[in-house]
Amino acid sequence: MISEPELVGGEGGPGPRPAAEGGPADVVDGEAPGDRAPGRLRLWSWALGGALAASALWGAGLAAYQGRGPDLGGYRSADDLCGEAKLTALVTALGRRAPGPPPYAIRHEAVEQVRCTVVLGTAPTTYEVSLRYDLHKTIDPGPEFEALEIPVPGEGPSAERLPGLGEKAVLSGGDGGYASLTVLDGQAVLAMDVHVVVEQDEETGEARETDPAAAAAVSGIKDFLVEDMRALMAQLRTSPPPRPSPSPSA
Structure with a gap:
């Protein structure tokens, strides 16, 4: 006859099974x-x-x-990019400022892109300054910048890397009345392009030759571009300017 098991070990349940006659006791991890x-x-x-x-x-x-998402490094949206870009140095070098065509912008949760243009100088010699601002909110723009923004040696315009401006900065052109400064700074990519506005001959409709003096002015524009780009980068990391109050209705 099999008797009911006996509680061993006090409260908390049955204790270990004792060794049967001639058999070993329970062993766990080498311990009885x-x-x-x-x-x-x-x-x-x-x-x-x-x-x-x-x-x-x-x-x-x-x-x-x-x-x-990634750290944007303090960069923010720019509702009025050309309005926030004072371009003080370029105005000093190339002449007074006038508005250009309407700006262009894309607002998306992944990236914001803004393009705008201003005109410097006085007729018959004027210059267009085109600004570009891309703020990447999900991906690292570094590999794309290296692949697309830095010209391959021997192909396209000459390029010069500029240390001390953002993470990477490249100045290209400078000859023939065109210069471009492009900067990668964290999640932001900014560009500032300057070129001589070429007038058309009223009789033939063909483009006139670039004024040598105007082309020379652009070729020496490097320091002015760097100064204005640095100021714009700092501006885009500050609080946005207040929007003008709407005019009261009549």
Whole structure:
């Protein structure tokens, strides 16, 4: 007849199974049940639970970090890019400023792109200054900048890398009445292009030759471009200017 099992070990449940006649007692990890310290299983459960909780918190923190997207380095949207670009140095070098054609902008959760143009100088010698501002909110623009913005040696206009301006800066052109400064700074890509406006002959409709004096002015524009680009980058990392109050209705 088989009797009911006997409780061993006091409260908390049955103890280890004793050795049967001629048979071994339970052995776990090389230890007999009587050799195990009381509460070891409970301590192991607590440790495992703590590790799982820490892992869950870490995963939640990582997801929250990734959800925020990359650090924009203080750069913000620009509703009026040409209005915020004072171009003080270029105005000093090339002449008074006048508005250009209407600006162009794309606003998207992944990237913002703004293009605008101003005109400097006085007729018959004028210059167009084109500004470009791309703010990437999800991807790193660095590889694309290296591939597209830096001319291959021997191909296209000459290019000069300028240290100390953003992460990477390239000045190209400078001859023939055209110069371009492009800068990568974190998630922002900015460009400032200057070229002589070529007039058309009223009789033939053909483009007139570029004024040598105007082309020479552009070829020496490097320091002015750098100064105005640095000022624009700083401006785009400040609070946006207040919008004008709407005029009261009549």
